[in-house]
Amino acid sequence: MSYIVDFVNVSSVGLESSPVVEALAGLRANEARYFRNKYDHVFTVSPVSDAPDVLEWVSHILSEERDIVIASRPLEVTSFEVEGIRMAYVFYESGLSINVMYGIEDGQKRAVGFKLADGMEVPEELASRFKFARQKSKLAGVIRGSYFVIKGEY
Template sequence: MAYQVDLKDVSKVGLTSSPVASALAGLRANEARYFWNKYKVPFITYPASEQPAIVDYVNTVLAERDITITAQPLEVAQPPVDGTDWTYVIYANGLCVNVLYEQAAGGKRAVGFKLSDGMDVPASLADKFKFVRQRSKLAGTIRGSYFVIKGEYSTPAIQ
């Protein structure tokens, strides 16, 4: 079932199985606010169990750097932005992974990692990335990092 993230009232809908559900809900709302403010598009999430192709796509892109996320994926999202594919997977441990893939030749292509407030850096990321801190009214302290994608990928659409 699809859920349109509320930008003002942070809700744990779809995230209640996470031990950091409140912080993760704030992080998700922070992402939703970004897309609304920048592109005027809603941030709609879907259960990851209903969208295995999206999770597989993100895992394929992460494999470029030998990264494996062992946490359970809870939700996925693909905010509609012209010319750019944004794909999100939100994990139970508090991690949010997004893949930015501009369709134009030579466009921006990167994977971003955001950690919920209070979450430890996963072992698969700790040795490979440095995380910077950002304050958010909705999410508290967010830590983030990224890497540039080198390969060519075809982004699947949410069904």
């Protein structure tokens, strides 16, 4: 069942099994606020079992581009298009959020972003490959993030 993420009244619905549940809920709400403010898009997530193709697409890009396999259990996904950009998110039990920004037209920006919820350790599969910058969020505390540019076609 899909869930509209409320960034005013932050809820941990769907994320309860995470050891950093409140921080992950704040991170998810932070993303919802960004897309509402920038694109007037309602950020709606679903359990992975309702949209396995989103997880498969993100996992395929990670594997092909950087030989990365995420060890944590995926909890929720979303996929949508705004202003010619396909966006996909996967929220993991560990507190990791991965997003793919994929410009539909050739020459547009294409990248994979990683965000770590406050209180989680950098996952082993990412620790030696990426440096994480910090940003503060009223909804999510301290978010650490990194990214890489997608070179292939997906």
